[in-house]
Amino acid sequence: MNDRTTTASAEPGDDVTVAGWAHEIRDLGGIAFLIVRDKTGKIQVKFEKDAMDDELVETGTEVARESVVSVTGAVEEEERAPTGVEIVPDSVEVIAPADPELPLDPSGKVDAELPTRLDNRTLDLRREEAKAIFEIRAEVLRSAREAFRELGSTEITTPKIVATGTEGGTELFPITYFGQEAFMNQSPQLFKQLMVGSGLERVFEIGPIFRAEEHNTPRHLNEATSIDFESAFIDHEEAMDACEQVVRAAYEGVAANCADQLDTLGYDDFEVPDEAFPRLTYEEAIERINATGELDTQLVWGDDLPTEGEKALGTDVGGHYFVTDWPSEIKPFYIKDYDDETELSTGFDLMAPNMELVSGGQREHRYDQLVEGFEAQGLDPEAFDYYTKMFRYGMPPHAGWAIGGERLVMTMLDLPNIREAVLFPRDRQRLSP
Structure with missing residues (x-):
């Protein structure tokens, strides 16, 4: 529809054709209004019943909500209209009628449970609030990519079907690949490390990862988006600097470019982190968690941080923070230990x-x-020969990290469930749509 005008760009005095969805119909007797919605907003179409053709009025006022319509007419100023203008129609065409009974209400006047919304995601994203989340998500990814380029990184795309798992264990999804056993990749970790040993040196990737998580919680997924960075000739401290830069850039991008979406979601005081993220050692973290008294059992060296402990420490710190110097035994095989304290790793979490x-x-x-x-983690090095052999040909010191894309959006917007930040979530119960 080359002659289509968006609702937001319709100006008084224009003759326009707008196309979108029948959002609402208001019949006041002698006058009726059809509200048409498109990506840019809504516009009012006015029908004066006695002054207009009966068929035109009937088409415009008896159309089922959420039908796709096209309206042609003159734009007039009307201060009482929601957007200050309205269309007086010459024609109304119902392009694609909708069933009168909808599984959920895109106007948002009637709430729907999350499972119903996920079952009908197309309808759900006609709601302003749901659409706003994914427009913000898009800005987060755009801002991250820009920050990576400012860091001198090259974007790469790595395989998602692999012969061996990145970390082994029970979190692998096995598949049949032309008669061979293969797996869905848990992470681009090994491939991005190989690339820092190439002429590229510094790389990033934004793409899907797959984990057969047994957890079925508001913050776990089986298919997620990983935002990965890896660079030659940097250490873990410099990697944390880069991580902080990318996370802050995502917040800055949303603050600068998503004011309308934040307003739709009710975020009047959206804050960009403006101070350096504290860096607590693992030992300091467990001491501070124990000091809060929130756990029934005191943490000891070698324990992972439980969810309750993370929440207690987060409340204590009051913002983003790194946990550094984790015990070597609880970090993956590819994390380097300190040369002078081999029981400590250079691993960190944000x-x-x-x-x-x-x-x-x-x-x-x-x-x-x-x-x-x-070998220390019970893995067969020969199964990873494509990876390990490259370390015999001059692999530079390197460091990197991965951000959970959905978790970044979830924590940024304080969403109650990570599935709010995924178009079509994959978890233990959900494989369709």
């Missing part, structure tokens, strides 16, 4: 503020130590 958002660290770039790390 919390935001009561949920893990980022996992990263400096990587082990020395071949012999890398192979030892595989």
